[in-house]
Amino acid sequence: MSADGAWKISINTPMGPQEANANITTSGDTFTGEISSALLGSQTIQGQVAGDTLTWTSDITSPMPLTLEFEAKVEGDKMSGSVKLGPFGAGALNGVRA
Incomplete structure (x- = not known):
């Protein structure tokens, strides 16, 4: 499945969901x-x-310097996976085609 195109993504972080x-x-x-x-x-x-x-x-440099590591699986018009948030563990990632 092609991942080409525009996506709206939500990442669960310790600071709440980030769009x-x-x-x-x-x-x-x-x-x-x-x-x-x-x-x-x-x-x-x-x-x-x-x-x-x-x-x-x-x-990233805001809100603090971190390296984020993304892994996302594309299934049709949906995306799901996780983001390693440096020393803050990992957060779920969910997305839909825009």
């Missing part, structure tokens, strides 16, 4: 795109595609 918008373009076993949220700002992302699963990391 983000993402645009993804796949090319073989890689993808590029952009993700933006009110708290984390906007940044370019790139990662790996393995079947229906996307993985990538994002270095």
Whole structure:
């Protein structure tokens, strides 16, 4: 299933749910795109595609410097997975095509 397109994503964090918008373009076993949220700002992302699963990391500076590690499975118009939140454990990730 292709992950190409616009997504509305929700990430459960210790600071409560964080909403983000993402645009993804796949090319073989890689993808590029952009993700933006009110708290984390906007940044370019790139990662790996393995079947229906996307993985990538994002270095953020707000609300504090952290490296977030994403893993998301795409099933039709839904996305689910988790985000490793540095020393704060992991949070669930859910998304739908926008």
